Amino acid sequence: MREGASIFNKNSLALLGILDETKSLYDEVFDIITEALTDSAKDLHSVLSGQARLSMACKTALNRYFTKSSIANIFSSEHYELFIDDKVLACARFFDIIRTKPLTLRYSIVSFESFIEEIHFLACMTLLCKRTKGSIDYIHSQVNRHIEQLIKSAREKYVIYSSIGESSIMHKAKAKTIWIYDRFSNLKCNRESHLIINTTLSTELIDRPVLIDIPVFFCDICQRYFIGRLTLEVFIEEYGRLLLRTQRIAEEYDLSDRARSFRAESELHCWGYNVVDGKMSQVDRRGLLVCLLEKQKMTKFGILRDIKNAIDIFQNRVGYEKALAKWRSDFEFVSRLDMPASQGLGNLCKRKQSGQRYCLLLWRFG
Secondary structure, eight states: OOTTOTTSSHHHHHHHTOHHHHHHHHHHHHHHHHHHSOTTOOSHHHHHHHHHHHHHHHHHHHHHHHTSHHHHHHHOTTOOOOOOOHHHHTTOOSEEEEEEETTEEEEEEOOHHHHHHHHHHHHHHHHHHHOSSOOHHHHHHHHHHHHHHHHHHHHHHHEEOOOOOTTOSOGGGTTOEEEEESOGGGOHHHHTTOOEEEEEEEEEBSSSSOEEEEEEEEETTTTEEEEEHHHHHHHHHHHOOBOOEEEEBOSTTOOOTTSOOBOOOOHHHHTTOOOSTTTOOHHHHHHHHHHHHHTTSSOHHHHHHHHHHHHHHHTTSTTOHHHHHHHHHHHHHHHHOOOOTTOOSTTTSOOOSTTHHHHHHHHHHO
């Protein structure tokens, strides 16, 4: 681990709203390295030649990243423009050259976690070059204090611990679909230079009455909200499951004008319901089902329809035995819920402390 880089990790990048942007940079550098240094490099001369091409391409990608004010301001409150020069770039460790045989060389690219540390290191080295006083340890200390303050502010900004009533949900959090992307640079909106705004979106947690803001992008042309897959995963891991209607962006790598940009999913799946092993426990699934009914995001008929459709599609396919068992169990669970067709579960189970209402329902309906 690079000295002083522990504060700069996936969780902090998600809170600062730059995790997926940094992941896109990593993917770009990965592609550059793969193109410049191939497994067919047999001698040191060809490897060095590849490194020369690599240095120029990497510097362009890095400076496109660092010269953004949203990135530069994370490392310094003095509004320096971070420009990576050849001297600083030469200190970076994005890959290792390994001699496997006397005349054979190959490269090994660093992990994303190590790449994040290199980004922190490059920023500190660039700031050191801009100042006439101070050591690298002093710069690390200054940068980390600044990042810690930003993280503290982000936590206070994103999480609002308050009891949530029907009227307290912000308008922008209602009935919005959040489109999930893997690589921001390949978004159709980004490729076509639409006006994309960094903003936040308010939503609830499923398991307790907490309102939370999450960092998102908003396309002013398409009127769509976007969030990176990694950022969403970090927020779920950090705070719990979010009551969000999401859809994955399909065919984002297809540059054809006729290509469809968005793929339809079942309504239940859009709200996060998942029977894949390791994704959701039975308590999580049924907690979500109860929440969707209670908040009137879906009707009982709609939930049963989507589960029944999944059973019909996969019941004769090999390898779906566990999924089918979960679907049938959840179908029976929802079927047993005794409630008026036009209402949620507000009269059946009042919201109490975190988790209590789910345990009650699981005890009653198995």
